[in-house]
Amino acid sequence: MADRKRFEGRVALVTGGRTGIGRAAARRLLSEGAEVITVQRSEDSEFECIQADFSQPGAAEMVINEVIQRTGRLDILINNAGMMTESGIESMSVSDWEKNISVNLTTPFLLIRAALPHLRKTGGCIVNTGSIEGISPNPMHAAYSATKAGLHGLTRSVAVDHGHEGIRCNAVAPGWIDTELNVNMIDNLPNADTFKDDIKKIHPIRRTGTPEEAAALICFLASDDASFITGQVYTVDGGRMTQLSMP
Ligand SMILES: NC(=O)c1ccc[n+]([C@@H]2O[C@H](COP(=O)([O-])OP(=O)(O)OC[C@H]3O[C@@H](n4cnc5c(N)ncnc54)[C@H](O)[C@@H]3O)[C@@H](O)[C@H]2O)c1
Numbered sequence: 432m433a434d435r436k437r438f439e440g441r442v443a444l445v446t447g448g449r450t451g452i453g454r455a456a457a458r459r460l461l462s463e464g465a466e467v468i469t470v471q472r473s474e475d476s477e478f479e480c481i482q483a484d485f486s487q488p489g490a491a492e493m494v495i496n497e498v499i500q501r502t503g504r505l506d507i508l509i510n511n512a513g514m515m516t517e518s519g520i521e522s523m524s525v526s527d528w529e530k531n532i533s534v535n536l537t538t539p540f541l542l543i544r545a546a547l548p549h550l551r552k553t554g555g556c557i558v559n560t561g562s563i564e565g566i567s568p569n570p571m572h573a574a575y576s577a578t579k580a581g582l583h584g585l586t587r588s589v590a591v592d593h594g595h596e597g598i599r600c601n602a603v604a605p606g607w608i609d610t611e612l613n614v615n616m617i618d619n620l621p622n623a624d625t626f627k628d629d630i631k632k633i634h635p636i637r638r639t640g641t642p643e644e645a646a647a648l649i650c651f652l653a654s655d656d657a658s659f660i661t662g663q664v665y666t667v668d669g670g671r672m673t674q675l676s677m678p
């Protein structure tokens with residue numbers, strides 16, 4: 432764990448901070464001095480938290496109001512909560528499509544919109560969790576990949592529109608990170624056991640990633656070490672996107 436205190440005196444909000452990549456980011460931010468609040472649908476025994484379901488109207492605005500009421504400030508917004516519905520385009524219901532858009536794209540937009548007045552005061556920053564699937568989709572992931580591509584675009588727009596106010600906005604695009612999201616995806620596969628071995632082979636470094644490896648990039652982008660970086664989408668994928676596939 433890092434011995435630097437890059438986030439001393441700063442308040443960080445991490446959506447989806449109870450599990451996976453968000454949990455690793457919350458722990459790293461805390462270990463480096465931040466006051467961290469997590470948001471998800473259930474209670475969080477480890478962190479101060481706000482319970483909210485981002486598929487419900489009003490949740491994003493309520494969360495930012497609650498952070499300001501509790502702490503009086505917001506320095507770092509990590510838009511990390513996300514969901515993935517697996518379905519072909521023809522079999523996908525409009526309600527599933529809209530839920531993916533709502534949680535993965537509209538919620539970050541609403542959180543950013545509500546957070547901007549507070550980030551302006553602190554010279555704060557935003558880090559969005561996109562995905563390599565926002566660049567190249569896996570099969571049957573139309574809704575997921577569309578939302579992540581949208582989130583990459585939103586990242587660039589926020590950077591362009593608000594850079595002059597001292598607000599930075601970047602995204603990470605993780606590849607295969609071992610979390611519940613992927614475990615749930617593998618469990619739906621007929622060849623789950625061989626898949627776990629095969630997935631390693633498509634990575635030049637021959638393994639999948641850990642939540643801590645994605646969180647390290649999130650925390651770098653949230654820190655003053657990245658003070659001249661904005662509007663960027665950084666891949667953290669063990670080289671998967673760099674390697675062309677062969678039959
Ligand atoms: N695991 C990967 O391989 C991978 C790769 C690229 C991107 N991502 C992205 O990383 C982010 C975190 O995912 P993860 O892999 O840590 O999986 P995860 O399932 O552990 O985390 C997802 C989090 O989002 C929260 N969430 C989902 N729907 C919500 C809702 N309606 N309201 C409130 N919270 C909700 C969950 O509570 C959970 O904490 C997601 O945005 C995901 O798309 C993951």
Ligand SMILES: CC(=O)[C@H](C)O
Pocket residue numbers: 515562563564569605606607608612613
């Ligand atoms: C879930 C996700 O984004 C990966 C790349 O499978």
